[in-house]
Every structure is written in C-alpha cells, then in structure tokens.
Amino acid sequence: MSQLLDSTREALGLLITGDPALWTIIHISFSVSLRAVLVSAPFAFLIAFALAHGRFRGRRALVSTFNTLLALPAVVVGLTVYMLLSRNGPLGDWKLLFTQTGMVIGQIILCFPLLVAISHSALQTAERRTWETAITLGASPLQAMLTVMYEVRYGLVAALIASFGRVIAEVGASMMIGGNILNYTRNITTAIALETSKGAFAQGIALGIILLLSALLLNFGLGFMQGKGAMR
C-alpha cells in the first residue's frame, strides 16, 4: 500500500515540476491523436452526410459496415498496418513503420468508423427542409451541405471529441506501429505499458493521471455538446 502512495506522490512531483521527458510524451500523444482526428474528420463527415441524406443502393449495408468497424480492435489495426508498412510489406518503400506518421495512419483507421457513426446519427436529426430551403435560395449543393452540417454542429463536435478520446487512450496500434521509441513515438499509453514492465510506477501513474484528466475534460465537453445539441 505504501508503494502505491509513494509512487503517486512521486508522480505528482513529476507533473508539477514539469519533468521534460514526461511532457514530451504527453505532447506526442496529443499531437498524433489530434492529427489523426483532424485528417479523418472532413472525409468522415462527407461520408456520414451521404449516408444520412443520400439515396443510393447499398447505403444500409455501408451503415452496418461502419457500425461493425466500431468494434475494430486496436491490436488488429496495429498488426495490419504493421504488415503493410513493414520493409517487406507492400508499402515498405514509404518507410513509415515506427514513425509518428505511421501511428497517425493506425489511429485514422481506428477513429474513422466512430466519426462516421456518430456524425451520421447527428446528421440524421437534421431536417431535410434545411437542405431544400438552402437549395431553393440558390445555394450550391456544397453550401447546402455545409448549412446542414452547421445545424448539427454540436453533434459533429461530439463526434470529434469521442473519436479523439478513443485514439488517445488506445495502446495496441501505437505500440505495434510506433514502436514506443523515446522522443519519437512514445506516447502516454505506450509509456505506461513500458514503465509498468520496468517496475517504475511513478511515471506510469503521472501519465495515467493526465489520461484520466483529459478523459474527464473530454467527457465534460461531450456532455456539454450533447446538451447543446438536445436543447435546440
């Protein structure tokens, strides 16, 4: 029990003193996950819009597919991307294995279905009349789509937050694709896994606190956005 207390005290010390090694790790985590979500978002929103308001064959099958992909395990994504990017793999020439870009690719695959699924259900609540009115008023289809998206903006932000929460807490893909290289691809979750395997718990706890705090903030944000969305 004293070990838990000692490690926690040491962890708080690391956080407060702004231990540079710790903050590098935190920075890598946020930077990689943010990039993954921001790169995916425009495409995911576009697909979600098509699924919500388009009328085409196979639409239902696509919706089911994205819903199934929600359960995609991070380690499976890790393994697949690893094999693709590996020196002997089909994309080996890109030399992206064990780089941050590689991690971003893995996290894009992880957060994409979630972005589509949540923004799809948000866009479904938008009234078709918004679209029709915009078109009648002379808007191009693109402008009309943006108008619809603006109407459900809180839902879309909620989708961003939830996806960010998913990828920043993910360990399997980051570990396998990133390789947990200090100052390059070591992020919060892989660092926790490493520190635990080293038997050095203080840094693990400090990083765990950051992860929990960010999850808490994200969920407050999510709740706020959903509240806003529901109030309208």
Place this chain on the structure above:
Amino acid sequence: MFSLVKSTCLTLLILSGGISGSYADTTFIRMATTTSTENSGLLDYLLPRFESSHPYKVKVISVGTGKALRLLREGDVDVVLVHARAAEEQLVSEGFGVGRRDVMYNDFVIVGPADDPAKLQGTRDASAAMNMIADSHSLFISRGDDSGTHKKELSLWKQAGIQPASDRYREIGQGMGKALQIAAELQAYTLTDRGTWLSYRDKLPLKILAEGDPQLFNPYGIMAANPDKYTDTNHAGAIALIEWITSTPAQHWIATYTIGGQQLFVPMPHGINAQAK
C-alpha cells in the same frame, strides 16, 4: 483505512477465486525471468525435466530484468533467473534475495545492417565498435527498458567513453525481439544477446558485426526471495529449483541446448559466487 481497503480487496479476490489458490501454494514455484531467457526457448527445454523429478510446477513470468528483480523484492515471486550481476548482488546485500548462484553464461553480439555503414565487420573490441557506430553517425536502437541487455549497453558506451548523438539514438523500451525488428526496419545497429539473435536472424536483414569481446560476456544468476521477509513464498520449491539447476545433470542439459546447431549457453557449475548460501 488502508487495512479496510486491503481486506476488501482480499475478500473480493478470494470471492472471485483469484489468488486464493495460488498464493502460498507449495505445488507451484513462481519464477520471474527475463524476456531474453524466455525467448531463447531454454526454459521450455529445462523446466519439464525439473518438473518430472520434483513435486513442483514452475510458473514463468517473463519480464524485463528491472521488473523481475522488483517482483522478487516485493515477494511477488519465489525465485528469479536474470542476468544483471550488480543489481542481483545489491538485492542480496539488501537482504531481499538469498541463495544466489551462478547458472550459466551466454554472450552479447553487436548486429547491424548488412551494408555496415560504420564498417564494424570483424571488430572484436566492443569499445572500439561503439566508437565506430557513434563516429559514423549510424542509427543505434537501445532497449531502453532497464533490462540486463540495456544495462550492458549503457556500460559499453561508458567503457567506450563516448555518447551517441541524441538524434541517432532511439530508446524503444521493449523486448529484444522488438529491438531487432525495429533495427531491421530502420537499418540500425543494436546490441543483442546471442540467443534472441539466433531465434530471429532468419527473419531479419541484419548480421553480426562485432563479437567475442570478454566485455560482452553475460552471466546468469538465480536466487530466491528471502523467506524471512516474505513468509508466504514457496521457499522450499525455490531452493529445490536452485539446487537442481546448478546440479551436474541440469548443467549438462544447459550445455546441450542448441538452436540451429549452435550452443546458446555455457554452464557455470563452479560459479564465481558459488559460496553464497
């Protein structure tokens, strides 16, 4: 309050049937060892022979050396088999480890890309090799996980009196196999134990570039948790395992273990520290 927390946890564990059976169970020996030992396949070869002649089953927990020693320090395992002599002796002197014996040794080799940009090929002197890697600005993959291999690597840099440029030195904080894979992907140099190397070499575009320096010598030791500090460990089992693994027959088995026709470990029947315990 802590005792309340503790007893609640314990109750939950017992209710869930978790540790109630395995703790203080004298039919199992919990042994922590390093990933490199586990990866080499030696334990799968040795332990069944121990189990068939003794009333114990060995549960192997393979982790980095740092974690393995910590498990022993905290009484979470009965015995450890690791290769980090200084750290082992420290645990003995602090009274956490008892009955320490030398078991065997293997060696480390420096591997790197086949085109060998640092021109190490054929170097025997490990310090010279480290200097050549640093001078040629070649990428070096470090285990960075406080393992025996990591400790050895750090001591080699120290011996060589040089620090690699920080942008050409990558700490990965993972096991030996992973370090070799990353070195292969990034065409970098790394230090590996020969056992893991032999298991991975067919899959990797790397080759041995420096070997044979006595500095690269890697002795393995075994020791038990101190029964005076932790009464619920299986001390009798641990001692039986230590006695057995340093016995003539077991030492013979160690010498006969090969991968691809190559002997991996050299037994140390009259270990330097044989007087301990």
